[in-house]
Amino acid sequence: xxxxxxxxxxxxxxxxxxxxxxxxxxxxxxxxxxxxxxxxxxxxxxxxxxxxxxxxxxxxxxxxxxxxxxxxxxxxxxxxxxxxxxxxxxxxxxxxxxxxxxxxxxxxxxxxxxxxxxxxxxxxxxxxxxxxxxxxxxxxxxxxxxxxxxxxxxxxxxxxxxxxxxxxxxxxxxxxxxxxxxxxxxxxxxxxxxxxxxxxxxxxxxxxxxxxxxxxxxxxxxxxxxxxxxxxxxxxxxxxxxxxxxxxxxxxxxxxxxxxxxxxxxxxxxxxxxxxxxxxxxxxxxxxxxxxxxxxxxxxxxxxxxxxxxxxxxxxxxxxxxxxxxxxxxxxxxxxxxxxxxxxxxxxxxxxxxxxxxxxxxxxxxxxxxxxxxxxxxxxxxxxxxxxxxxxxxxxxxxxxxxxxxxxxxxxxxxxxxxxxxxxxxxxxxxxxxxxxxxxxxxxxxxxxxxxxxxxxx
Numbered sequence: 001x002x003x004x005x006x007x008x009x010x011x012x013x014x015x016x017x018x019x020x021x022x023x024x025x026x027x028x029x030x031x032x033x034x035x036x037x038x039x040x041x042x043x044x045x046x047x048x049x050x051x052x053x054x055x056x057x058x059x060x061x062x063x064x065x066x067x068x069x070x071x072x073x074x075x076x077x078x079x080x081x082x083x084x085x086x087x088x089x090x091x092x093x094x095x096x097x098x099x100x101x102x103x104x105x106x107x108x109x110x111x112x113x114x115x116x117x118x119x120x121x122x123x124x125x126x127x128x129x130x131x132x133x134x135x136x137x138x139x140x141x142x143x144x145x146x147x148x149x150x151x152x153x154x155x156x157x158x159x160x161x162x163x164x165x166x167x168x169x170x171x172x173x174x175x176x177x178x179x180x181x182x183x184x185x186x187x188x189x190x191x192x193x194x195x196x197x198x199x200x201x202x203x204x205x206x207x208x209x210x211x212x213x214x215x216x217x218x219x220x221x222x223x224x225x226x227x228x229x230x231x232x233x234x235x236x237x238x239x240x241x242x243x244x245x246x247x248x249x250x251x252x253x254x255x256x257x258x259x260x261x262x263x264x265x266x267x268x269x270x271x272x273x274x275x276x277x278x279x280x281x282x283x284x285x286x287x288x289x290x291x292x293x294x295x296x297x298x299x300x301x302x303x304x305x306x307x308x309x310x311x312x313x314x315x316x317x318x319x320x321x322x323x324x325x326x327x328x329x330x331x332x333x334x335x336x337x338x339x340x341x342x343x344x345x346x347x348x349x350x351x352x353x354x355x356x357x358x359x360x361x362x363x364x365x366x367x368x369x370x371x372x373x374x375x376x377x378x379x380x381x382x383x384x385x386x387x388x389x390x391x392x393x394x395x396x397x398x399x400x401x402x403x404x405x406x407x408x409x410x411x412x413x414x415x416x417x418x419x420x421x422x423x424x425x426x427x428x429x430x431x432x433x434x435x436x437x438x439x440x441x442x443x444x445x446x447x448x449x450x451x452x453x454x455x456x457x458x
Contacts, residue, residue, distance in 0.1 A: 018043050019381060022053050023257040030223075030251035032081065033098055040221070040250060044387030045262045047377040051195070052262055054378060055222060056387030060192055061358055061370045062128050063378070063387065063407045065346060068361040068370035069104045073097060074221065075135030076110060078249060082188070082219050083114050086245045105366070112322070116142035120186040120217075124313070125199065126150055126172060127375065131354030133190035134313050136219070138322065144180055146316040148172035148203075149352060154295040154303055160210070162202040172203070176316040181207065186215040193222040194248070196229045201236055208240055216244045223248035262379050276438040283339070283448045284424070288328045289356075291451055299401035306423040307451045312356060329356065333363020341444045342415020343367045348406065350421050351375070351396065356450070357420040369414075373406045380407070392436040397421070397429040409440045416444035424452035 014037060016024040022045055028037070039058060046054040056063045059074040077097045083089035093113045100107035118140065124133020124147035137145035148162075151173065158173035159181060174181075181187075187207065189200050200218045207213075223246065225233075233244050291307035292315055298304055308314060311325050345364065349357035349372030361370040373396075380391035388407045396404040398421065417437070430447065437445060 016043050018045055018053060019379075019383065019386065021045050021258075021260050021262060021379075023259055024053055025255040025257075026252055027255075028250065028252040030248070032085075033077070033094070033249065035101075035249060037250070042385055042387040045379040047262055047264070047379055052258055053256060054376070054387065055193060056378075057192060057221065059221060060128060060132060061349075061354070062192075062372055062374055063376075065369035065371045065408060067104045068347070068358045068368065069107050070101075071131065071358050071370065072109070072135050072362060073100045073104065073107055074249075075132050076139055077101060078132070078190075078219055078221065078247075079114060079136050079139035081249060082217065082247045083118075085247050086217055087114075087118055089114070109362075110139075112139055112141045112319075114140045116140075118186075119143055120188045121145075121181060121183075122188045122190060123148065123174075123203070125189070125191045127352045127354075129191045130313070130352045131349070131358050131372075132192055132221075134355035135358075136188075136190050137313075140319065142319050144316060144318050145313050146174065146176050146180065147313050147352065148174055149314050151175075151314070151352075152297040154297050156294055160203070160206050162199070162206040172199075175314065180316045181211050183211070184213045186217060187213065188217040188219060191218070191220045193224065194218065194220045194246070195224050195254075197225050197233060197246075198229075201232060204236065204240075204242075204244065208242065212240075212242075214242055216242060217247065218244060219247045221249050223251040224254045225251075226253060276441055278434070278438060278442060279444050280434060281339075281444070281446045283336075283446055284452045285332065285448060285450050287451075288332060289450060298399045304398075304423075306453055309356070309422050309450050312353065312422060314352070329359045330363055333360045336360060336418060336446075336448065337364040339418075339446055340364065340416055344414050345369070346371070346409065346414045346417045346442075348372060348417060348419045350419065351398070351404070353420065353422040356422075360420070361418075371406070371408070373404050375402065375404060377403070377405060378407060390440075392433075392439065394432040394436050395429070397425040397433055398423065400429055409437075409442075411439065412441040414440075414442050416446065417442045418446045418448055420448045420450070422450050424449040 012028045014026040041055045044054045044056050061071045080094045084091050119142040122137045122145045124130045126148045130147040160174040162172050290310035293307050295303050295305045345368045347361035347370045354372050358370050361368050378388040380388045382389045391407050396402040
C-alpha cells in the first residue's frame with residue numbers, strides 16, 4: 001500500500017493506494033493534537049458493496065493487535081477533547097494523556113477527571129465502539145453508560161432501535177431501564193468513526209421521538225463527514241430545536257476512487273505444512289461479575305439461556321459500580337497472568353465483548369497484546385503496511401449462523417492465546433475456530449468463560 005502526502009498552511013492532503021484496488025484521497029481539516037495519521041490507522045479493502053474500504057484502527061484493538069493500554073489512553077484522550085471543546089473544561093489532563101499516548105508503558109491509568117457537575121448518559125455503538133464508549137465513560141465522575149447491541153432477547157423489548165446502513169449487521173437495539181433515558185440529560189454518542197454520520201442521526205431521531213431533550217454530543221476518533229453530511233446535522237438541529245456537538249481527534253474529507261472490483265474474501269491465512277499441535281484449556285471463571293438471566297435468541301431461532309454479564313454495560317451501568325468493577329478486573333488480571341506460559345501473549349475479545357477483556361489484558365503484565373473478533377469480511381493480502389495481512393474465518397461460536405473473523409495474527413508470533421467469551425458456548429461450536437487457529441502456530445490456547453451454565457469454577 002502506497003501513501004503519499006502534500007500539505008498547505010491550512011490543510012494536509014494524503015493519497016493512499018490500497019493494493020492498486022482503491023485510491024483514497026484524504027484532506028485533513030482538523031487535527032487538534034497533531035497526531036500522526038500513521039499512528040491512528042492503516043487501510044484495507046472491504047468486502048461490502050455499500051462501502052469498499054476500511055480505516056483499520058491502530059487504537060481500538062479490533063482488527064489489529066495493540067497494547068491494551070493504548071486503547072484505554074485513546075478513550076481518555078477523546079474524553080479530554082470533549083471536555084475542552086464542548087464544555088470549555090481545563091486541558092490539564094490532555095498533556096499527560098498525549099505523553100502516555102507516545103509512551104504507553106509509562107501509563108499507570110487515571111481516575112475520572114470530568115467533574116460530577118457534568119453527568120451525561122453515554123452510549124457506545126456495537127460492536128466496534130463498545131469498549132471505546134465504556135472506557136470514555138470511565139473518565140466521568142458521574143454518568144450512566146450502555147452500549148447498543150445486536151443481541152435479540154426473547155422476553156425483552158428494546159427501548160430504542162435504529163439502523164446502521166453501511167454495516168453487515170444493521171439493526172441496533174437498546175435494552176435499558178426507562179429511567180436511564182427518560183430524562184433531559186445530555187446524551188453523548190461514542191463511535192470510532194463518522195463516515196457520513198447517518199448512524200448518529202438515526203439514533204438521535206429515535207431517542208428524540210420518545211425522550212426529547214435539548215443537547216446531544218457525538219464523539220469519535222475520526223470524522224470524515226462531507227459538507228453535505230454536516231448540513232444534515234444542521235438540518236436535524238433546526239427541525240428538532242436541539243444542539244448537536246461533534247468532537248473528534250481527527251477530522252477531514254475523504255474521496256474514494258474504485259480502481260478495480262474487490263476480489264472475493266480470501267481468509268485462508270498462512271498455510272501449515274504439518275499438523276500443528278496446540279494445547280487447549282477451558283477456564284470457567286468464578287462468578288465475580290453480576291449475572292443477568294435473560295434468554296437470547298440466536299439467528300436460527302434457538303434460545304440460548306446462559307446469563308449475560310451486567311458489567312459489560314449492555315443493560316446499563318452507573319458510576320457507582322466503577323470501583324467494584326476495577327477491583328474485579330484487577331483480580332482476574334492477576335489470575336489470568338498466572339496462566340501465561342510465555343513472554344508474548346494475545347488476549348482476544350469476542351464480538352461486542354471488548355471492554356472487560358481489554359481492561360483485563362492491561363492487568364496481565366508486559367508482553368500482552370489485545371484485539372477482538374469481528375463481523376467484517378476484509379480482503380486479506382500479506383503485504384507490508386496493509387490493514388489485513390492475515391485472516392481467519394469461522395462461524396461465531398456463540399451463534400453459528402453468523403460468520404466471524406479475526407485478522408493479523410501472524411504465525412508463530414505468540415506463545416499463548418486467551419480467548420475471552422462473555423457466555424459459555426457449546427463445546428462443538430469451538431472446533432471451527434480452533435481448527436483455524438492451528439494456522440497461527442500458537443502452542444497454548446485458553447478459552448475463558450465469564451458466565452457459564454453451572455455456576456462457575458476454576
